[in-house]
Amino acid sequence: MSRRHFLACLPPVLLSAALAMPMVGAAEPAVQRMDARIPVWVPASGDSPAHSAELAGHVYRPHGQGPWGLIVLNHGTPSGKEARETMRDRYGPQARALAELGYVVVTGLRRGYGASDGPLADRYGSCDDPDYAHAAQEAARDVAAIMTYGQKLPYVDGSHVLLLGKSAGGFASLALAAQQPVGLRGVVNFAGGRGSQPQMREKAAVCGEAQLLKTVAGFAATSRVPQLWIYAENDSYFRPPLVRKMAESYLAAGQNLKLVFAPSSGAEGHQFFDRAANIGQWLPQVREFLMQQLPGTAAAQLQRPNSLGDKP
Numbered sequence: 152m153s154r155r156h157f158l159a160c161l162p163p164v165l166l167s168a169a170l171a172m173p174m175v176g177a178a179e180p181a182v183q184r185m186d187a188r189i190p191v192w193v194p195a196s197g198d199s200p201a202h203s204a205e206l207a208g209h210v211y212r213p214h215g216q217g218p219w220g221l222i223v224l225n226h227g228t229p230s231g232k233e234a235r236e237t238m239r240d241r242y243g244p245q246a247r248a249l250a251e252l253g254y255v256v257v258t259g260l261r262r263g264y265g266a267s268d269g270p271l272a273d274r275y276g277s278c279d280d281p282d283y284a285h286a287a288q289e290a291a292r293d294v295a296a297i298m299t300y301g302q303k304l305p306y307v308d309g310s311h312v313l314l315l316g317k318s319a320g321g322f323a324s325l326a327l328a329a330q331q332p333v334g335l336r337g338v339v340n341f342a343g344g345r346g347s348q349p350q351m352r353e354k355a356a357v358c359g360e361a362q363l364l365k366t367v368a369g370f371a372a373t374s375r376v377p378q379l380w381i382y383a384e385n386d387s388y389f390r391p392p393l394v395r396k397m398a399e400s401y402l403a404a405g406q407n408l409k410l411v412f413a414p415s416s417g418a419e420g421h422q423f424f425d426r427a428a429n430i431g432q433w434l435p436q437v438r439e440f441l442m443q444q445l446p447g448t449a450a451a452q453l454q455r456p457n458s459l460g461d462k463p
Contacts, residue, residue: 181213181214181250181251182211182212182213182214182247182250182251183211183212183214184209184210184211184243184246184247185209185210185212186207186208186209186210187207187208187209187210187257187259187300188205188206188207188208189205189206189207189208189257189259189296189297189300190203190204190205190206190296190300191203191204191205191206191262191292191293191296192296193262193272193292204262204267204268205267205268206259206260206261206262206267206268206293206296206297207259207260207265207266207267208240208257208258208259208260208297208300209240209243209246209257209258210255210256210257210301210304211246211247211249211250211255211256211257211258212250212255212256212304212306213250213251213253213254213255216306217255217306217307217308218306218307218308219253219254219255219306219307219308220253220254220255220307220308220311220312220313220336220441220445221254221255221256221257221298221301221302221304221307221308221309221311221312221313221334222249222254222255222256222257222312222313222314222315222441223256223257223259223294223297223298223301223312223313223314223315223324224242224245224246224249224256224257224258224315224316224320225258225259225261225294225297225314225315225316225317225319225320225321225323225324226238226241226242226258226260226261226264226316226317226318226319226320227317227318227319227320227321227342227425228264228273228318228319230349235263235264235265235271236263236264236265237265238260238264238265239265240258240260240265241425242258242317242425244427244430245424245427245430246258248430248434249315249434249437252434252438252441254313254441254445255301255304255306255307257297257298257300257301257304258297259293259294259296259297259300261273261290261293261294261323262289262293272289272290272292272293273286273287273289273290273293273319273323274286275345275346275358277358278346278348278350278351278358278359279358279359280359280362281345281346281358281359281362281363282362283345283346283359283362283363283366284366284369286322286345287322287323287325287326287345287366287370288326290319290320290322290323290326291323291326291327291330293323294314294316294320294323294324294326294327295327295330295332298312298314298327298332298334298335302334309334310333310334311334311336311445312332312334312335312336313335313336313337313338313339313441313444313445314327314328314335314337314338314339315338315339315340315341315437316338316339316340316341316343317341317342317343317424317425318341318342318343318344318388318421319343319344319345320343321340321341321342321343321344321380322340322343322344322345324338324339324340324343325338325340325343325367325370325374325378326370328370328374328375328376328378329369329370329371329372329373329374330373331373331374331375335376336376336377336444336445337376337377337378337379337440337441337443337444337445338374338376338377338378338379339378339379339380339381339437339440340378340379340380340381341381341382341423341424341433342381342382342383342386342388342389342420342421342423342424343380343389344357344363344388344389344393344394344397345357345363346358346359346360346363347387347388347389347421352387352388355387355390357388357389357393360393363397364396364397364400367397367400368400370400371400371401371403371404371406372400372404374401374404374406375406376407376444377407377408377409377440377443377444378401378406378407378408378409379408379409379411379436379437379440380394380398380408380409380410380411381411381412381413381423381424381433381436381437382394382410382411382412382413382420382423383412383413383414383415383416383420383421383423384412384413384414384415384420385415385416385417385419385420386419386420386421386423387419387420387421388421389421391412394410394412395410398410409440411436413432413433416429416432
C-alpha cells in the first residue's frame with residue numbers, strides 16, 4: 152500500500168500521528184544551526200576591572216563527523232544605539248551557504264551588540280580625531296574569542312581557520328590577522344573599513360582618512376596570510392579610490408592580496424554582502440579562495456567561478 156493511500160485510510164487521531172512519522176530515507180538537513188554563548192576575557196581599563204563577558208553567537212555545521220575547517224563570520228556596525236542593541240544574527244543565509252561547502256561557520260555579536268554583554272567596546276571616538284587603532288584592538292579581541300571558541304569544537308580542525316567579515320567586521324578581521332593567531336590561513340574582507348558617517352558620505356569621504364590609512368598600513372606590516380577583498384563598485388561608504396589606497400599598503404609590504412570590485416549592486420553597494428540574493432554572485436570566488444587556503448574540505452560543485460568583476 153502506498154503511504155498516501157495508507158494515510159487516507161486512517162482515522163483522524165491516528166492520521167495526525169502518522170503525519171508526524173519521519174519518511175524513511177528522508178535527507179537530513181545539510182547544515183545544522185546551534186546557539187552559542189562565547190566567553191571573552193576583557194582586561195582592566197581605567198575604572199573598569201578585568202572581567203569575562205559573553206557574546207551571543209551561532210554555530211553552523213555541515214552534516215557529518217568532520218573535522219571541518221573553520222570560518223569566523225564577523226558583522227558590520229549598524230547606525231544608532233537602538234539598531235545596535237536590537238541587532239540579531241543577520242547573516243544566516245550566508246553562513247549556511249558557506250557551511251554547505253564543507254566548513255563550520257561560527258558567528259558572534261561583538262560586545263555591545265544585540266544579546267551580547269556590553270558596553271559597546273569598538274568605538275573609535277570623534278569623527279574629527281578617530282582612534283581606529285583602539286577600535287580595531289577591541290573588535291579583534293572579540294573576534295579572537297569567537298575564533299578560539301570555534302577551534303575548540305570537537306568537529307573542527309583548529310589549524311585551518313579563515314576570517315570573513317563585512318564592513319566593521321572586515322576591519323576587525325584585518326586587525327586580528329595582523330596579530331598572527333595560530334591556525335589562521337586567510338582572510339576574506341567584504342567592504343571593510345571604519346569611519347563612514349552620513350555627513351562624510353555626502354562629501355565622498357571618511358572620518359580621518361589619514362588615520363584610517365595609517366591603521367591599515369599597520370595591519371599590513373604584520374599580516375602573513377593571503378587575503379581576498381571584495382567591494383562593490385557603487386559602495387558609497389568606502390569608495391574604490393580609498394579602497395585602492397588601503398590595498399596599496401598590503402601590496403607595498405609584499406602581502407598576498409587579491410582585490411576584486413563587484414559590479415554595482417542595488418542602490419547602495421555597501422550592502423552587497425548583506426543581500427541573500429547576491430550569494431550566488433560572490434560564493435564561487437570565495438569558494439575558490441577557500442579551496443586554496445583550506446584545501447580538502449569544500450565539497451560543493453558551483454557554477455560561474457568568475458561571476459565577480461575582475462581584479463582592478
